[in-house]
Amino acid sequence: MQSVQYAAPTTLAQATQALQGASDAKILAGGTDLLVQMKLGIREPGLIVDIKRIPELTAFTLGEHGLHLGAALTSAILHDDAQVRARYPGFMEALGLIGSSQVQGRCSAGGNLCNASPAADSVPALIVNRAVCNILGPAGERSVAVEAFTTGPGKNCLGSGEILVSIDLPLPAPRSSDAYLRFIPRTEMDIAVAGAAVALTLDAAGVCTAARVAIGAVAPTALLVPAAAEALIGTALDDTALANAAAAASAAASPITDKRGTAEYRKKVVGVLVRRAALIAKARIEADS
């Protein structure tokens, strides 16, 4: 019979200490992944360390360096901030797709990232926004680019005793925007069959000067696809450029076939999503200027 201990530290130091003592500890943010997994018997931690009472983990600031996001901040709170929504519309729409209002009232971007589902919606959008993960562990602090954080389905780069403390999203350059699209057969409350995020910067003439493209649910982890971005840079996002970016994304995808869709289908659809997301990001830039 398994019994579970529960700790709710109020400082990072207490949290790292609690984690060091136990080999079967799990961090609890919103619990919308962890508690479900425990109920299904997939995880049986001996210690749960609830990090929501640590102030810096549930705070955020938006300033000249960008968005500094506490890893356990509840998505719904971030969503209430009009400035964050205006700066990172694609990231916010990705985060806002997670679950329902109820789930949004609990879940966090940090949890979405640490859970390391290949289909996690906010991760491709974090990647195109050049997000950086700030980690604290027994050996001190370190930072990792978000595209290197997830290492496989359900696996991340955190070592034993390490906590994801915060995520930094640099401020987008002028005339920049982003977009995220996912494909689900239903209208809501579903897990992505494929997902795509695109961030763009356009010059005054409408020529793309910088781009990042990331895809989700089509590989063991969300992928940054430089070839798709290169297909867009230097173009006015004409049909050919978009088709090339779509083809590059499809080529980079290495999906599996499961109940949500076949590998062929996912490969094809992820390209469609990249093209459509690029057009949305472009429309956002044009609408702003």
Add this chain to the structure above:
Amino acid sequence: MKVKTDFKYVGTRPIRPDGLDKVTGRAMYGADLNLQGMVYGHIVRSPHAHAVIKSIDFSEAMKLPGVLATMSAADLPEPGDKKIPGGEVDFELKAFSPIVMARGKVFFHAQSVAAVAATTASIAAAAAKLVKVEYDVLPHVLDIHEAARDDAPLLHEDVFTQGVDPVPTRPSNVSAEIELKMGDLDAGFAAADLVIERTYSVPMCHQGYIEPHACVAQFDENGKVEIWCCTQGAFMVRTLTAAVTGIELGKIKVTPSEIGGGFGGKTTIYIEPVAAILAQKCGRPVKIVMSREDVFRASGPVSSSETRVKIGVTKDGKITAMDTDIIMDSGAFSSSPLFPAVMFGTACYRCDNIRSSGREVLTNKPKVYAYRAPGAPQPILAVECVINEIAQQLQMDPIEFRQLNAVNEGDLPLFGVPFQAIGLQEILREAKKHPNYQVALGENQGRGVACAFWINAGMQSSATINVSEDGRVNVLTGNPDIGGSRASMALLTAEVLGIPVDTIRPAVVDTDSIAYSDLTGGSRTTLATGGAVIKAAEALVAELRKRAAALWGINVEEVDWIDGSAVARSGTGLETLNEARANDGHAPATAAKSLTLAQLAAQAGVTGGPLCAVASHNAHNAAPSFALNMCDVEVDKETGKVEILRYTCIQDAGKPCIRPTWKARCKAVLCRVSAGR
């Protein structure tokens, strides 16, 4: 027979008597009951789809502190060839007992094999993991076509295909075959200008009720068992639990809780006998709650099917021949709705030459159970798709094509009972006029039309009406309320008694407190249980007139019951009963003497004792219902995603008892349509 068409209460929108408790969370569902000293049962399930059970070892589980009892099929009587009485057809116990506890062999993944009871749910779950079951794994078969082959892994040594002559000597996974015919099929196809033949398959799905199965069972020293559970039929639980456990039926009392959906899936038992036996063994009440996962893995899904349809038509659009053949997957035991499927697939169309055949096949999957109009949607889907294709090829409007071929009063369907007054033509006329049918379709948009049919059931029900001293009324029935039936029972009582519906409290009571009632299903409750309620209310009115006559010292024929009061006709100026009735059902203003229900109730002690009435009913007057659904969709050509733009459902509802409930039911059907994609 004169049909009553003017109603005072029926067809109105009362506040649902169960509504407040449900929206506040106070309503007691299956898992909500907790008894003093109660412990928890947990079921051990098979990890194999087909295997021989070699041994079950409880010794490690019993060592865990808090474990109180264990059970397996060894604690249940051998089913042998025993039959369970089922009204019109008897059921074989050997197709029920192994669903409760596998005996010797498991036939599907997650079939229950053993159970433990412990002081907490988590100890019980941990103990279940310690039960050691040794299996000899057998090859399994999941596909209906593979299962039907001679060389397929055989599920049961004692299943021989029923419905073939002579009776086969070799056992088979094909458990039943049936064929129905009318007219001359060959001549019908010879007369056709266009013949289309297609095969459609419908996958297995689950009824998906929101509330998982849950129950509590308690045993007393005299061997009396009480069971509280969520079910579509408390009497059904009593019958099946008695048969499976060998406990005398009369010693079992079943109390149905509120029910969070059933859709046909709660027309059987899974956990009740397990809780009862564990309770008997440990001397404490035992609760068992199935998890959502258990529900999906081990409780009745819906038959998957494959239907071949061949239809011939003349070039001016008359159907000349219909030939359908369906294969239904029944899971591991015979239970599919094969007969309704074969009978009702073509019921919407008049055609002189029809053949309809079907086969039921057993596979290593959970035993299937009923789901909304069991057996009808699968073949109807196939028939309607072919009908649409034919209309398209003939360049006819799909509704006009149906108007030309739809059944009318007097037509003889394949199931042999000529249609009485039916509403299919009216439905088609309304559909054709409906604004949604006139909307022009845009690019990548399409419109589908389909008719549907269900036979509806009657069967046995009972009702009790008790009047309290203040004239308030309790109406008791034995049918779990799945879709608002308590409100309907209150409305029917109000209508007959002529009293406000909010003075009536309807309740669904336990099997000791009311006479037998068949389960809630087959769209029978409003008709049959409602019929019993009407009979009881009418008997009560007769009694009330008698009581008033006694108080007034006049002849009972002199007393009418109008608007909730006994009215003495003498002195009203009304000479006959008919005249009083003709007075629009309202109490004549000049009535010299009248007594309200409350006044009669207050004096019941001196007029003959408490006021009550009991009635039983076996309804044979169920009328079939027809429907038409039309749906506009748009396809995203790049992703294949289909979006529903408009959905229109037109049903011949008969007389709806409650207005909002009827609308809600239509919406519920549509939710299922769109969620099921």
